Amino acid sequence: MSLFRFELRKLMLNKKTLIILGAMLILYAGVGFGTSYFIVGDGEAYKTYADLARPLAGPVNAEYAGVAMESYETAKERYGNNEEAIYYGTSGDPVLKFDVDYAHFVGHVDEYYNGAPFDSLFAPYGVNVLQSRLTELEQSGQTGGFEYRSTRDQLNREVALGEPQFANTLEWGNLFANWGDTLTLFLLFIPLLFIISPVFSMEASTGMDNLILSSRNGRRKIVAAKIAAVVVTAVAILAMYLLATFVFGFLSVGTLEGANAALRSVPDYVRAPLGFSNAGFTAVSALWLLLSGTVFALIVSFISSRLKSQIAVCGASLVVLLLNIGIAALGTTIQNMIQPVVDFGVASFALVGSVFTQYKVYNVFGMVVPYHVMLIVFLVLVAGLTSFGMFWGQKKRTVA
Amino acid sequence: MQLQLEGIVKNFRDKEVLKGISLRLENGVYGLLGPNGAGKTTMIRILADILQPTKGRILINGQDKNACGDEYRAKIGYLPQDMSFYSDFTGRDYLEYVAALKGVPAAEAREQIEALARNVGLSGDLHRRCVTYSGGMQRRLGIAQALLDNPEILILDEPTAGLDPHERIKFRNIISAYSKDRLVLLSTHIVSDVDSIAKQVMMMEYGKVERLGSSEEYVRQIENCVWSLRIPVERLVEFQNSAVISNVVPHGDMMEVRVISENKPSADAVPVTPNLEDAYLYIFNYLPLKPAA
Incomplete structure (x- = not known):
């Protein structure tokens, strides 16, 4: 069995995690069905x-x-x-x-x-x-x-x-809320954080790092295997959330009515500078959540590679995840002073509701660069830096 | 195979744990003895490449290990002092995982695992989860993983801790057979393990390896320093506070005591043939290396 398959098993394909994932699937199905069914009643x-x-x-x-x-x-x-x-x-x-x-x-x-x-x-x-x-x-x-x-x-x-057009987009609005609201951080990103957090720290806490670090593949290939396992696990969990909320959301009404209507017919997206239909934006949102969730998983993995205890990893990752909420609590003045931190914090880049609902651009050397383009560059950069950090850390790691 | 340590120093903050160790090791079994805190595990971890020395370097066949990269670790089989397992891994999973860490192709790994499991007596238990193994079984599993991929250098830290006498003998036989064209470094508190299989024994104290010689050489040093005498049971506690005792055997109301002493400890004491354990006690009680003030 390859290292990747072992790492995947340690992270996800084990009895404990599969039970947790099963429970999460039920929760997500419930969220999809419940939020959809009760929008207007039965x-x-x-x-x-x-x-x-x-x-x-x-x-x-x-x-x-x-x-x-x-x-x-x-x-x-x-x-x-x-x-x-x-x-x-x-x-x-x-x-x-x-x-x-x-x-x-x-x-x-x-x-x-x-x-x-x-x-x-x-x-x-x-x-x-x-x-x-x-x-x-x-x-x-x-x-x-x-x-x-x-x-x-x-x-x-x-x-x-053009001006907004009216359409019945109740269920689509509900779907985008499930995928792009602050609640998503709690329903999806926190469980993801807990599942990913032991990826490196477990080796220190179990003492297996002795054997890993003294082996031929314990400095480089294992990092590649762990990163691959993290990406697969993150994508699996994110896809499960996306599919469960989509399928069970629309199952409750039995129709995809509004799929071809413009995104701007959804009240929360009426100012979105995008010409997508709701179906098209669903695909964009899903891809965005897969990208942002995977990058967040890499951030958690990097933290895991620097700390020895899973509890410490979870704590530090929660701080990173909820930083924006903490900043918001400090008031608008402080928030405005550190706007880039807010814009590029996990709670902002992770949620489609923060990224695509309004026209927002940055001045990059005089060029008009849309927020989502800036975020894509930022996410690629973060993915690269965290991966490099994990390789570098493993190369230099010792067991005292 | 030649492994050379040149002026290895290791500091943990301001504490110097290894104080410039220089050694040249070749094929064969080397025993590493010393009291707790002597620096044995630190030295072993440096050799296993999981700890970097503060100063000095390690050469393998004349080449700096840092220049060898992953290939240095490819030559090493390492059994750490504390064995660890993933809770849901079976014995087979564990060995397959270590084989993957060592880069052994899957088919070859399966063959090696079967053979090693037979050698360490775990063939019938590989399907069980490691955490359900007894201490001795876990140790045998550890030995098997260290031997995977037939490493040129085998580093064993307390390999026989937790093994019963039968298992220890079996372990010694495996290592003896294995060491013919390999370098084995065996750190232990159980002197008899080293005595029977090591071609050279290193005595380590206060971060230095000051003595390196064969068991016979050590034993020769303490000829006429090992005595046997009988004392009443009630005198034993008092006696052991003033003498170095290597063994006590009860004989009715009397205790037959094996004493290490440069002078005859009592008029009725008779000289006996020394062994490595006696030499170990003699060296660390009568010839201690004192740390620099």
Whole structure:
């Protein structure tokens, strides 16, 4: 048996881990089914919602917009102005929920042109807002700067993508939330962290490093075998999560309705600078999660190669994983001061919800580089550095 | 095969554990004896390439081991002092894993594993999980893994700890047969293991190897220093505080005591033929190397 197969067995293909993976599969299936099934109530409620949505697919229907706005006001009276309260309050009433969603959609279309009051001055949104900012820059002769080029790029993109179109994307929105919300860190990345964490540290804690380090292949080939095993394990766990939440999510309603609708018809992605359909973005999201999850697994492996105790590895990895949440707790001022740390922290790069929901670019030597492109370069760099660090560490490792 | 240590120094922070060891070892069995803390395990770990010396170098057939890279470790079979196992590995898994670490092709590994398991008496137990093995079985498994890939240098740290007398004899026979064209370094507290198979014995204390010679040479040094006498049981405790005793055998109310002493310990003491164990006690009690102040 090759070293790789042994390392895979030590990491994943052993009774204890397989039982844990089985339990995780059940949990993920439950998450997929539960979050999907209870969005509007039961299957019948979903059908009612879908029937209401189908004839209104497309641009804003002014006539129905009035009806929806009135219903929205009713919902506000009933549940207060808190959107979360309205969301949960209407979840058992498909007709009211539909109207609230349609009212939100109307608001999104307005934002597409005029932006929203909560938009930051540094991150303007809305075709008209962007156009007037461009005009300002042109009038002040600042047409050669980064801001002008990035604003122009954003405007061109918004115009090309067009105003949001309405569609029934309830289940797709739910799927993207399952794949891209903070909850994903807890459901997917923390279990992944625990399974990967012993990859190197177990050799020190069991004392097997004596034999490994004194063997011909114990300095280089074993690292390659461990990295390969980590990648396979990470991909298997990530794929299990993606498949379970997808299959069981859509199984609850029995339809893929909305697959061909534009991504921007999903409320959370209404500002996404991407022209994908929901089906297309599903593939992109899955690939992104596989990439970011695998890189996170490599970070955990690197930490494991530097520490001797699995508990210490888990602790350090948790700090890396949840760093952004900690920073967020420090307040907006501090967060703004260390924005690059926030943008390139695991909790940001791991979640599609953080990466693709809005237009975000970086100034790299004057070039306009989209956030996701920066992240891809960053992830490749992190993967390379952590792998190098593991090889280097193993080469220099001793047993005192 | 020639292994040469040149001025090996090892410091752990400000503590000098090895103090410039220089040795030339060739094929055959070398015994390494010394009290706890002498630096035996540190020296062995440096030879096994799991610890780097602070100063000095190791040459293998005249070539610096660091220049040999992985090929130096390919020549080594190592049995560490503390055996460790993965909880779900069977004996066969364990040996296959070590074979993979040593880069032995799978088919060849299977043949070697069968042969070694027969030699160490584990053929019928390879399907069992290692953690269910007795201490002696685990040690035999450790010996088998060290012998995998027929290494040119075999480094054994306390190999017979936990083995019963029958297993120890069997182990010595395996090592004797194996050592014909190999270099075996055997570190142990059990002097009789070394006595019967080592062609040279190293005595180590305070991080130095000051003595290297055959068992016979050591024994010759203490001729007329080993005595046998009989004392009452009640005097034994008091007596052992003032004399170096290598063995005690009860004879009714009396105890027959084997004493190491340069002078005749009592009027009724009679000289007896010394062995390596006596020499070990003599050296470490009467000729200790004192650490530099």
